Amino acid sequence: MNAPSSAQPLSSPHAHGARSIGQVMGLVMLALTPATLAGFWQFGWPAILLWMTTLLAAALAEALCMRFAGRRASASLGDGSTLLTGWLLALSLPPWAPWWLGAVGAFFAVIVCKHAFGGLGQNPFNPAMAARVMLLISFPVQMTQWLAPQPILSANAPSLLAAFDIIFGAGMPDAVTSASLLGHVKTEASRGILLAQSLHDIWNPLDFGFGKRTGSLGETSALLLVLGGLFLIVLRVIGPRIPLAFLLGVAAPAALAHGLAPDHYLPPLAHLLSGGVMLGAFFIATDYVTSPTTPMGRWIFGFGCGLLTWIIRSWGAFPEGVAFAVMLMNAATPLIDRYTRPRIFGRGRDGRPLATGPHG
Amino acid sequence: MGANDLPLASRLGRWLHRWGAHPDDHKHPAANTDVAALPLPPRLTLPLAQHIGAPARPEVEVGARVLRGQLLASAQGPISAPIHAPSSGTIAGIVDVPVPHPSGLSGTAILLDTDGLDEAVTMAETDPWTLAPADIARRVAEAGIVGLGGATFPAAVKLSGGQKHKTPTLVLNGGECEPYLSCDDRLMRERPAEVIDGARIILRAIEGRHILIGVEKNKPEAIAALALAAAAFPEVEIVPVPARYPMGSEKQLVSWLTGKEIPAGGLPADIGVVVQNVGTAAAIHRAIRHGEALIRRIVTVSGGAIRTPRNIEVRIGTPLAALIDFCGGTIAPVARWVLGGPMMGLAIDTLDLPIIKGSGGLLALTAAETARPGSAGPCIHCASCASACPIGLMPLEMAAHIRSDDLLGALALGLRDCIGCGTCSYVCPSRIPLVHYFNHAKGELAAQDRAKLRQDAIRQLVDARAARMEQEAREKAEVAARRKAERERAKAEAAAKAAAQAPLSPARPAEETPA
Numbered sequence: 016m017n018a019p020s021s022a023q024p025l026s027s028p029h030a031h032g033a034r035s036i037g038q039v040m041g042l043v044m045l046a047l048t049p050a051t052l053a054g055f056w057q058f059g060w061p062a063i064l065l066w067m068t069t070l071l072a073a074a075l076a077e078a079l080c081m082r083f084a085g086r087r088a089s090a091s092l093g094d095g096s097t098l099l100t101g102w103l104l105a106l107s108l109p110p111w112a113p114w115w116l117g118a119v120g121a122f123f124a125v126i127v128c129k130h131a132f133g134g135l136g137q138n139p140f141n142p143a144m145a146a147r148v149m150l151l152i153s154f155p156v157q158m159t160q161w162l163a164p165q166p167i168l169s170a171n172a173p174s175l176l177a178a179f180d181i182i183f184g185a186g187m188p189d190a191v192t193s194a195s196l197l198g199h200v201k202t203e204a205s206r207g208i209l210l211a212q213s214l215h216d217i218w219n220p221l222d223f224g225f226g227k228r229t230g231s232l233g234e235t236s237a238l239l240l241v242l243g244g245l246f247l248i249v250l251r252v253i254g255p256r257i258p259l260a261f262l263l264g265v266a267a268p269a270a271l272a273h274g275l276a277p278d279h280y281l282p283p284l285a286h287l288l289s290g291g292v293m294l295g296a297f298f299i300a301t302d303y304v305t306s307p308t309t310p311m312g313r314w315i316f317g318f319g320c321g322l323l324t325w326i327i328r329s330w331g332a333f334p335e336g337v338a339f340a341v342m343l344m345n346a347a348t349p350l351i352d353r354y355t356r357p358r359i360f361g362r363g364r365d366g367r368p369l370a371t372g373p374h375g
Numbered sequence: 376m377g378a379n380d381l382p383l384a385s386r387l388g389r390w391l392h393r394w395g396a397h398p399d400d401h402k403h404p405a406a407n408t409d410v411a412a413l414p415l416p417p418r419l420t421l422p423l424a425q426h427i428g429a430p431a432r433p434e435v436e437v438g439a440r441v442l443r444g445q446l447l448a449s450a451q452g453p454i455s456a457p458i459h460a461p462s463s464g465t466i467a468g469i470v471d472v473p474v475p476h477p478s479g480l481s482g483t484a485i486l487l488d489t490d491g492l493d494e495a496v497t498m499a500e501t502d503p504w505t506l507a508p509a510d511i512a513r514r515v516a517e518a519g520i521v522g523l524g525g526a527t528f529p530a531a532v533k534l535s536g537g538q539k540h541k542t543p544t545l546v547l548n549g550g551e552c553e554p555y556l557s558c559d560d561r562l563m564r565e566r567p568a569e570v571i572d573g574a575r576i577i578l579r580a581i582e583g584r585h586i587l588i589g590v591e592k593n594k595p596e597a598i599a600a601l602a603l604a605a606a607a608f609p610e611v612e613i614v615p616v617p618a619r620y621p622m623g624s625e626k627q628l629v630s631w632l633t634g635k636e637i638p639a640g641g642l643p644a645d646i647g648v649v650v651q652n653v654g655t656a657a658a659i660h661r662a663i664r665h666g667e668a669l670i671r672r673i674v675t676v677s678g679g680a681i682r683t684p685r686n687i688e689v690r691i692g693t694p695l696a697a698l699i700d701f702c703g704g705t706i707a708p709v710a711r712w713v714l715g716g717p718m719m720g721l722a723i724d725t726l727d728l729p730i731i732k733g734s735g736g737l738l739a740l741t742a743a744e745t746a747r748p749g750s751a752g753p754c755i756h757c758a759s760c761a762s763a764c765p766i767g768l769m770p771l772e773m774a775a776h777i778r779s780d781d782l783l784g785a786l787a788l789g790l791r792d793c794i795g796c797g798t799c800s801y802v803c804p805s806r807i808p809l810v811h812y813f814n815h816a817k818g819e820l821a822a823q824d825r826a827k828l829r830q831d832a833i834r835q836l837v838d839a840r841a842a843r844m845e846q847e848a849r850e851k852a853e854v855a856a857r858r859k860a861e862r863e864r865a866k867a868e869a870a871a872k873a874a875a876q877a878p879l880s881p882a883r884p885a886e887e888t889p890a
Contacts, residue, residue: 025722027721028718028746029711029717029718029740029745030554031803032801033759034804136754136756303757304756305756308761309761310391310392352772356769357392357761357767360626361626361637362792368640368641369639369641
């Protein structure tokens with residue numbers, strides 16, 4: 016290789032002023048914290064145990080990979096990217112899922128989705144989403160066991176001891192299971208029941224905004240997720256293009272379809288506030304490694320994620336489509352980048368130098 | 376035309392593509408301290424190549440006594456600049472010395488031992504409005520004035536070019552977007568009249584119509600001073616521009632002020648603009664009004680390790696060590712010495728170098744101020760570099776191509792459009808030395824181009840030789856064939872003659888055929 020040596024380069028610039036990778040990942044985790052705490056509040060001790068297990072498993076998998084590669088694990092764990100992967104995976108699991116679901120998912124995410132491709136920066140697919148899809152296909156029952164929120168201090172919430180039994184032992188008691196909005200609507204539609212009827216008991220925009228709904232561990236508090244996302248946008252950790260386009264990609268076709276056939280298609284707000292749309296739009300689709308790098312590419316990518324989510328939810332076999340949509344758009348990312356390169360200063364869109372105009 | 380008259384599309388584009396970075400400017404306290412004159416050093420070192428173009432040719436003998444402003448070396452070729460004695464004294468030698476150059480190689484320089492008298496040649500005061508445009512350009516060339524913003528392009532070449540192309544606009548660059556540096560700021564604050572007068576002289580030389588002076592908003596005192604000095608001249612407009620690196624880059628400033636982009640591979644003249652630095656304008660003012668050659672400049676001495684950061688007016692050729700001493704020396708370990716600004720300056724490992732015409736700053740950076748050492752991390756495709764690139768390049772992709780030795784791939788992505796401003800490296804969270812990659816690739820490509828030229832030349836020679844040999848062989852063969860044919864014809868004729876004369880006797884000998 017002819018490229019510059021790793022010796023301290025004396026090339027300019029002689030100053031540096033950016034957040035390190037660790038600081039960036041730390042800010043993302045900070046932005047996730049309110050929604051995560053809300054998830055802990057709604058789903059209690061079992062959720063906390065599952066979250067911890069998943070993060071631990073991710074860290075363990077990272078350390079193993081580093082050991083195999085003969086490198087120090089501390090540096091790569093220190094950049095926080097592995098913890099973030101584990102964190103995002105945990106937030107997208109059913110809140111009372113058994114511990115091994117989180118552990119298997121985390122190992123798959125870190126070892127297969129990240130390190131098999133060459134480690135940080137090399138993976139084509141979002142590790143958390145790829146792991147979630149793998150789990151959904153391999154363990155469909157455990158991955159779709161939802162429950163209604165039972166705040167941690169309420170009378171019927173499980174104690175810490177009971178939580179150990181749920182996560183590491185007997186599993187989730189059948190009595191508490193409850194359907195998600197998207198799943199419920201899909202099942203009812205297959206029985207020929209009109210939307211207005213099937214939505215009647217389950218859809219309440221206010222509750223959904225504040226997270227009083229069934230769903231994955233950390234995806235339910237839509238408003239807190241938006242807040243965290245805005246925090247990242249204000250700090251310029253992420254750009255506004257992907258989240259905006261994602262939400263637009265979901266809402267626009269939903270509004271159109273709902274306007275044309277309100278009995279068969281959910282209203283746009285129900286789409287935005289249910290499932291993993293908010294988590295996906297602000298925290299998952301915005302993953303640097305697997306999303307486009309060009310401004311125009313980010314619009315296309317975000318809109319594609321949103322549109323595919325809506326299509327899968329409306330016409331697909333699965334009630335929820337965020338993970339599939341993000342992975343499909345991940346696959347398209349290199350192509351999007353290639354065809355949306357920005358115009359170079361002093362050149363036209365075709366790459367030729369600008370003409371020299373008349374002076375004046 | 377000011378920034379407010381821009382079409383909506385341009386303004387929207389600016390809002391959407393917020394290129395650049397906002398490094399800590401570190402301009403104080405140097406920017407708030409008056410420019411001080413450095414005492415004459417005992418020896419001045421004057422490299423012959425202080426400008427872009429051919430080095431100057433010495434015109435003095437070793438041992439000769441020279442006066443301040445006297446010509447020491449004359450311009451050689453169309454793009455070159457002469458060098459004058461910054462003070463009076465004796466020529467001590469013309470030798471190879473270390474010079475400030477990225478290669479770290481040495482260069483030829485004239486050594487001048489000063490005598491402390493600082494006697495000057497007689498300098499003529501001239502009213503520029505009595506001079507023809509071409510005369511102004513000639514005098515600027517004779518004064519050895521080069522771009523003082525750092526590029527050191529001979530100023531007179533731009534003036535003649537501007538006159539030839541009828542460029543209506545003069546853009547004066549007072550951006551000074553590099554952190555730490557405040558030499559232009561001090562000049563604009565302390566000598567605004569010189570800057571404005573110099574600008575008007577340039578405008579006359581290019582026969583232009585108006586002057587736009589772009590100054591970053593972080594220099595309100597300079598903007599106020601210039602506005603006051605320019606109040607009487609309607610053709611001069613002071614335009615405050617956002618303080619954002621690299622706003623002082625020629626391409627960025629011109630585009631910001633005029634709304635027009637310099638075409639790739641082109642010159643500002645292509646869009647009707649001549650660009651000069653504010654320091655160059657002041658130097659032109661002194662050269663035309665007072666006949667003073669370019670023998671001094673203002674230099675910012677700063678950095679966390681300097682005791683008293685400040686701006687100093689120094690003679691060209693002054694050793695760097697004298698500047699550091701004047702500023703009270705260092706008060707902390709120096710992690711890196713930099714000639715110029717921290718973003719595009721040159722890292723140097725010795726203070727045994729002279730100030731040359733293009734040196735605007737000398738920085739002693741502490742470890743905390745420099746890019747913290749540590750190996751580069753992997754690229755996480757955050758595209759911070761792409762958002763920051765003022766040219767709209769994709770530094771991460773270019774670096775990936777260069778890393779896998781695909782220089783042509785990097786070229787196709789616009790490597791040649793890179794201005795080397797360093798914003799991408801500055802904002803990279805993984806501390807990938809992107810500029811280092813690009814410099815490496817540019818150097819490698821230049822070497823390949825040179826090698827290709829040489830190969831082409833050799834191939835042409837070889838081909839020509841082969842063709843020549845072939846032709847010689849062909850000619851030889853033709854001659855041989857002709858001779859053979861003639862011999863045979865002669866033989867046949869002789870035989871025929873013999874046959875005809877056979878009845879007659881005696882037979883005459885056959886005629887000699889030419890050998």
